[in-house]
Amino acid sequence: MRIIRLVLGKLILFLNWAFTPKSIARDPLAQATIDEQTGSLTLYQYEACPFCVKVRRTMKRQALNIETRDVKRSEKAREELLAGGGNLKVPCLRIKDSEQKSRWMYESGEIIDYLEGRFAAG
Numbered sequence: 001m002r003i004i005r006l007v008l009g010k011l012i013l014f015l016n017w018a019f020t021p022k023s024i025a026r027d028p029l030a031q032a033t034i035d036e037q038t039g040s041l042t043l044y045q046y047e048a049c050p051f052c053v054k055v056r057r058t059m060k061r062q063a064l065n066i067e068t069r070d071v072k073r074s075e076k077a078r079e080e081l082l083a084g085g086g087n088l089k090v091p092c093l094r095i096k097d098s099e100q101k102s103r104w105m106y107e108s109g110e111i112i113d114y115l116e117g118r119f120a121a122g
């Protein structure tokens, strides 16, 4: 089972690499504005999770520079996710508001809708 999961994970990463989406190009000022907004977002994820790959592809397509934290590799990230979001499930998007209060959004579909609704261009 572990081997199958490992092989599937590698396959997902290979396909993601082979069919990497193209990023939209914004003018530098518009990109800087978006970068400032995405600075308050963090994606808790792990590399070979297919749902995380889906979210990362949306980020790539929309040229969203969002910090990612790998909950498989980082104990600190795992603790943050569990303490903040309440669930050790990925992907999870942490959205900090202007008062630094965090909202934790699970479900890849919901995260993608949120990112596209807020930032989509083209």
Ligand SMILES: N[C@@H](CCC(=O)N[C@@H](CS)C(=O)NCC(=O)O)C(=O)O
Residues within 6 Å of the ligand: 049, 050, 051, 088, 089, 090, 091, 106, 107, 108, 109
């Ligand atoms: N419906 C969820 C599925 C997410 C999911 O199953 N993630 C797996 C990793 S690929 C996970 O975190 N599993 C741990 C758990 O469910 O506790 C989504 O679309 O985001």
